[in-house]
Amino acid sequence: MRNEATCLQQRVENCQRKAKVLAVTSGKGGVGKTNIASNLAVCLAASGKKVLLFDADMSLGNSDIIMGLNSKYNISHLISGRKTVEEIINVGPEGLEVICGSCGLEELANLSEFQRQRILNELSKLQNSNDIIVIDNAAGICKSVVGFCLSADHVLVVTTPQATAMADAYAMIKVLVGNRFGGRMSLIVNMAESMKDGKRTYQQISRVVKQFLNTHIYDAGVLLRDERLNSAVRQRKPVVLAYPKSRISSSLVALAAKLSKGSAALHNGEGFFRKVADWFF
Ligand SMILES: Nc1ncnc2c1ncn2[C@@H]1O[C@H](COP(=O)(O)OP(=O)(O)OP(=O)(O)O)[C@@H](O)[C@H]1O
Numbered sequence: 001m002r003n004e005a006t007c008l009q010q011r012v013e014n015c016q017r018k019a020k021v022l023a024v025t026s027g028k029g030g031v032g033k034t035n036i037a038s039n040l041a042v043c044l045a046a047s048g049k050k051v052l053l054f055d056a057d058m059s060l061g062n063s064d065i066i067m068g069l070n071s072k073y074n075i076s077h078l079i080s081g082r083k084t085v086e087e088i089i090n091v092g093p094e095g096l097e098v099i100c101g102s103c104g105l106e107e108l109a110n111l112s113e114f115q116r117q118r119i120l121n122e123l124s125k126l127q128n129s130n131d132i133i134v135i136d137n138a139a140g141i142c143k144s145v146v147g148f149c150l151s152a153d154h155v156l157v158v159t160t161p162q163a164t165a166m167a168d169a170y171a172m173i174k175v176l177v178g179n180r181f182g183g184r185m186s187l188i189v190n191m192a193e194s195m196k197d198g199k200r201t202y203q204q205i206s207r208v209v210k211q212f213l214n215t216h217i218y219d220a221g222v223l224l225r226d227e228r229l230n231s232a233v234r235q236r237k238p239v240v241l242a243y244p245k246s247r248i249s250s251s252l253v254a255l256a257a258k259l260s261k262g263s264a265a266l267h268n269g270e271g272f273f274r275k276v277a278d279w280f281f
């Protein structure tokens with residue numbers, strides 16, 4: 001009886017640990033995804049959550065630079081079978097765990113069934129041992145990016161007030177809606193010149209999303225253009241640690257708190273990496 005109770009308790013604990021997945025994405029490149037994903041991950045880790053940052057940019061991944069990591073191994077070493085998932089994890093600030101990107105994702109499609117299962121089993125361990133997984137996506141709307149988004153609980157779409165970035169953010173939202181994404185979608189406006197400029201950008205996008213896609217995109221807020229963020233990148237530090245008292249850091253901390261609260265209510269049930277696999281293979 002006692003054994004059964006312990007076993008049940010263990011199962012409940014495991015269920016509670018199953019990480020919520022936040023995918024940070026955009027249509028246009030260079031809008032701030034990596035900085036936003038990295039800083040949010042640090043804030044969430046600092047708040048006591050067990051967090052993994054997964055750099056899903058397989059050709060130009062650079063979260064290691066912002067985190068000041070000299071990563072020896074990345075996802076390509078797991079794919080080639082040379083390393084286990086534990087061996088490719090780097091430990092960043094605040095105990096945050098980071099899997100660095102940068103390899104040809106095409107390789108995944110060429111794996112044998114045996115290799116595929118092994119990788120999936122390895123990656124699935126991550127969801128059981130973390131509270132939150134933050135995905136830093138590559139730019140664009142290619143199959144792998146869309147696959148990571150559709151498998152997540154929450155997609156944070158990043159735009160700037162620039163017309164091209166807004167059009168590409170809308171295109172991304174349209175693809176998610178067209179593929180019946182069942183999680184939550186939020187929009188964050190980065191590099192705004194003023195709060196008014198940022199809010200106007202959110203309103204314009206949310207209006208067309210409502211009108212043409214008949215859905216709601218949540219307001220994740222506005223981040224102003226701030227030279228200290230560039231300066232932090234040059235120091236190879238997340239801005240929340242390099243300039244904790246700056247306005248941009250306060251905005252990122254507030255966003256992390258909001259996401260953390262919201263994530264408790266979200267879960268799409270099935271394992272994230274298994275869902276991702278459905279999109280890749
Ligand atoms: N709020 C901001 N204020 C000033 N500069 C910013 C801000 N956000 C991002 N940047 C700068 O914009 C550039 C692109 O940022 P980042 O690499 O995070 O974008 P990305 O969307 O991940 O790019 P990619 O699509 O290439 O992956 C960097 O030089 C970064 O320092």
Ligand SMILES: [Mg+2]
Pocket residue numbers: 033034035057062136137138
């Ligand atoms: Mg990036």
